[in-house]
Amino acid sequence: MLKQNLQQKLQQKLSPQQIQLMKLIQLPTQAFEQKLSQEIEENPALESGKESVDEFQDNGNEYDDTGTESIETDINIDDYLSDDEIPSYKLQSNNYSSDDEDNRVPYSGGITFNQHLSNQLHTFSLDPQEELIAEFMVGCIDDNGYIRRTIDDIIDDLAFSENIYTTHEEVEKILEVIQQLDPAGVGARSLKECLSLQLKRKEETKDRKLAQDILDSSFDQFVKKHYAKMAQKFNITMEELKGAIKEIERLNPKPGGAYSGNQTIIEHIVPDFTIRINEGNLELSLNARNAPDLHISREYDNMLKGYSESKEKSKSQKDAIMFIKQKLDAAKWFIDAIKQRQQTLMITMTAIMNYQKEFLLTGDERKLRPMVLKDIADQINMDVSTVSRVANSKYVDTPYGTKLVKEFFSESMKNEQGEDISTREIKKILQTEIDNEDKKKPLTDEKLSKLLKESGYLIARRTVAKYREQLDIPVARLRKKIL
Structure with missing residues (x-):
């Protein structure tokens, strides 16, 4: 028996543009540059570099102080389209492609x-x-x-x-x-x-x-x-x-x-951020390659003006204007997405830098505070997944070397005084104890646990074993050497 009924549902769905923005945020500098080049190549309405101020003034458009086009006062494409018969779905641009998932890097082939x-x-x-x-x-x-x-x-x-x-x-x-x-x-x-x-x-x-x-x-x-x-x-x-x-x-x-x-892919690390110490204060900067100069093509502006001024509008002209609108919408969105990406990266990394200020000023890993993704997400009022995307694939150049951002995150444990300490600090001490041990009689996990307790860290033997395995250090018997 067939029945008909009405049902109301409230659903939240990510638009293709939101999905693409999330993908842009998680891209490291080199992958971002490749994505940028691909977008410029595929969208003729998007151009890189700065146009001359004289050309801007001649066209009578509004621009900001840097000479780049102001997005808010840019072309209003709808002013040129007055045909209400064009369905809206034909004027929408989908910026998502299955090709975006293909992150393989080609490399030269040889005999296997x-x-x-x-x-x-x-x-x-x-x-x-x-x-x-x-x-x-x-x-x-x-x-x-x-x-x-x-x-x-x-x-x-x-x-x-x-x-x-x-x-x-x-x-x-x-x-x-x-x-x-x-x-x-x-x-x-x-x-x-x-x-x-x-x-x-x-x-x-x-x-x-x-x-x-x-x-x-x-x-x-x-x-x-x-x-x-x-x-x-x-x-x-x-x-x-x-x-x-x-x-x-x-x-x-x-x-x-x-x-x-010899056949493996060699990855070159390009830091996404730089942290410097200036007169006792930390200064954060974003790699300039993450902040490209982009603008809308002037040629497309002239094409739209020509269409609006023409008295007779043929079907081929209407088809052309629909194509132009799609490309302009995609170009505008991409420029906005890049600005939002830059803002998200800087806000997130600034919060991380301030949270780990003591460590970044001294370089002493014992000063590294326990920090999880939620700590930063709560500070900047963003989702944990957004912080994760920034932390998992980005590198920062610090006075103490280039580090993966996610290395600043660690769980916490309590010492004898009840203070929260980072597990990174415990692992550092554990590594030092093993490096300095007598290789004829290496320290067992039980002895390492006692040494940590003497230093004020109440760590059980099984926890020591877990940290030792995470540091890729074998058991005491396999560390034994004939000296």
Whole structure:
């Protein structure tokens, strides 16, 4: 049974222009410049740079003191359009495009790591089937240089996908060929095998022979750094063991990384803000590349004037004026959006700078105040998401180096006096304690927790473990060294 009913709903939806503004705010300087160039290229009504003041005066328009066009007193396009039959939806401009999500940066191509290995196969004498198997196995090698699949899996895949039926012995034989390729250690199935392959290519010495014995029969003890047990097993002194360990540490655990790393995209950081100290006061400035000079094209103004003054208005002229209105609306909105972006960036960063004033004046991370996104959002009466967009992708040049804005944010904990302190301060102290520890007997998480408590920071052992992992520091056993 069909029914009809009326229902009132109040919904809030972001317009395409609002979505685009949010995208502009989160863009760092270099990406913003690319977006700006793209917009100028696609919209002929938008021009960059300053026009001459004489030209402005000749046209009889109003301009501000800087010689740029005043948006408020700019062209009123509706004065030129008097045809009420044109539906409004035809005069609206949608500035959102799915292409805006494509943030990939093109970079020059070269031969891949797998192609590099395949090219070396031609130096070996292989029959046609062995060549096909070798090519397939090279394709199984990951970016680090390892074959992560078992021989049985490779045999099954060769049968199903390549229609090649082979044996375990033949695949093992081909694997030995692949393991002779450069860089040394490529084609290994485990870290142990990778290190062993590299050692075998080096000229044998006493230390290297001992290192090979350690890999062959005491690899687990080596990984766990049970040095005393290893010295006892091989009946050697700690000094002799130290020489063998150094030989192993010189090996590359990721032989493919050196080659594949050449294909990565190199990002150059351009600070969006600059903070300087002038006579004890902080001064904030926005990178000039974030504040371009834009104006509406004069040619479009003349085209509209010509249309309004003409007595006969043809259909083609009406179509042209609709196109001009779309481009002018888009250009005006884009100029306004850039101004709003500049204002939002400066307001947000000023609040962050004032909040962390003590740290920025001294550079002492212990003076870094606990600060979350909501603290800044409440100060500037903006949404937390807007502050997040500014903080996550922007860099600031300070007297103490270029820093990511989000590094100024941290959670808080209380010390013995009940004062709120930044977790960044605790991590800094934790890092210092570990750097200065006795590497023969590294500090456990329990001992680190006691040291922090002695300094007035009531931190539990599991919290110390969490901060240590965030600092990418291994457990005490793995920090042990033979000195």
